[in-house]
Amino acid sequence: MAKLIPSLNSCLSKMTSGEKRFARRLEALLEDDYLCWFDIPLGTKRRYPDFIILHPARGILFLEVKDWKASSIKRVSHAEFDLETSSGRKTVSNPIEQARQCSYQVLQVLERDPQLKQVMGKYKGKLCFPYGYGAVFANITRNQIDKGIPEEYRHKLLPGHLLICQDEMSDSVTAEEFQERLWGMFNYQFGNKLTLPQIDRIRWHLFPEIRIASAQENLFGGEEGGEGAPEASLAESMPGIVKIMDIQQEQLARSLGDGHRVVHGVAGSGKTLILGYRCLYLAEALNKPILVLCFNITLAARLRSFIAEKGINDKAQVYHFHDWCGEQLRAYHVDLIDTDAPVWERQVFSVIDAVEKGHIPKGQYGAVLIDEGHDFEAEWLTLISQMVDPETDSLLLLYDDAQSIYKRKSSLGFSLSSVGIKAQGRTTILRLNYRNTREILTFAYQLAKNYFSRNSDSEIPLIEPEAAGKSGVEPYVKCVGTLEEEIEYAVRCLKAWNNKGKAWKDMAVLYPGGSAGKLMAAVLKRERIPYAWLASSEYKKRYDPNSESVSIMPIPSSKGLEFDTVIILDASYQSSQQGEADVDLAGDVRRMYVGLTRAQEQLLVSHHRRNQLSELLVGHGSNRVASNSQG
Structure with a gap:
């Protein structure tokens, strides 16, 4: 079943009857690897194609769906239709031309991306995937089209291969017949199967609102039709790796x-x-x-x-x-x-x-x-x-x-x-965790899973996270004798990572509580490493994620944030006083879980105390030493 974005149930109220029938045909007759978007705006002029269909091997298709009756069409030209409506006669765009113009705008943007171009052969420099456009007449049969427009004009006004008619989207039509009609709308068949990164790049260009990275250029900016910044400068400004919402996240957000x-x-x-x-x-x-x-x-x-x-x-x-x-x-x-x-x-x-x-x-x-x-x-x-x-x-x-x-x-x-x-x-x-590597997520969840409450009366149950797929280096647990030694080691790591090209703003030092943050800030100041110590509410309010500095903050202040690389400093610190009968170990472990899951790619956990928390860290981290995580 094709994936429709937004979900069909969420957009039924704004669909025409023809759009509903066509959407149901898409879901029923296309396989799981088809992506179909309905009525989502594109570009600075907010063009709304009725449907966009993307398939890794087939390419991208733009479709307009019309609920017109054959009897309401009074005149047809290459650019326009005259329709008889309840409010009188009105002139509208030819849906073929409407779909063509929309596709033209999008293709101009996609053609600027070097990673979406063919690199050799006859079509070098052109898009590496097929594209097409067409129209769907939900209430007009193929026979009515053939009878209504003389053959010598039909190909110029409404080319038959660019149409799907009422009788070609009925319940009796097979998946093979339906798909043959769809892909007959392509004038050319070329290119290799699109990779997942290429599909993400297409989505990144089509829908700037689902981009994750900040301060990226909106490539739909400037005048429509391709005018604006020179192509060379646009290509240079495009990121090598794009970050966007996952398909599940996008579908949920739009639905x-x-x-x-x-x-x-x-x-x-x-x-x-x-x-x-x-x-x-x-x-x-x-x-x-x-x-x-x-x-x-x-x-x-x-x-x-x-x-x-x-x-x-x-x-x-x-x-x-x-x-x-x-x-x-x-x-x-x-x-x-x-x-x-x-x-x-x-x-x-x-x-x-x-x-x-x-x-x-x-x-x-x-x-x-x-x-x-x-x-x-x-x-x-x-x-x-x-x-x-x-x-x-x-x-x-x-x-x-x-x-x-x-x-x-x-x-x-x-x-x-x-x-x-x-x-x-x-x-x-x-359930899917997209932020952390499998290694970081496994380490964090295995450490904390026995300390999450499972309330049978809860309206929504506690759920176990599932890794979305990426792997990386194992978290590294470092045990030393004093907090000062922890800080010394952490600073060496920060310098080493920065020397290898990691930006200061992509690194954070988190701590459960106590004096670790203050001491770390003092050492970074002495070492002339830019930092932002978010210790007070005033500093937290002024937090700027784009500032080129190492973030130092208590773990609770890091909730909702993420960093490429995270150091958990003084990880065995416990909020309750040592020796108390009621040590809130569960609370300390849950807090640690929040800190651990801030790390996207690399995680260093250091501690010097000997207590219940350090036993947990050593127990889960003793086999997780990774030499390339050490500074």
């Missing part, structure tokens, strides 16, 4: 639909990517502002950077939860409740009280998106769910039980419906 939605995903499954895409989509669709909330101050700074890069910071407001509470109190001139509780708790209580009394209005936002939902208390979510405009009723909650490190249990502990989130039947589970 979320309206109402309340929940995404429960493992670490590294792309939850924050999906949130970012959802922001882009809603920014175009809504008039009211969008509220994006998370628990982590550093992640809020990263999300603000993303929103600014995408040019929608005037439509989306990003806060960590307590900062948003403070902003609400200031905006509506509400005084803090006078209690002995900490200020941040009083802010929350004050906002809840003011909303109940009507001093702070409900329904302020067209949509609310919540990242790190596993760290939110029930009363917080109850408050936030009231902030959604009832007319749009758009709410997205993303969370992962395994990354809950601010609670005694790693499960929500309450039902979503009890806090006003109406997501029954609208929950998606993401």
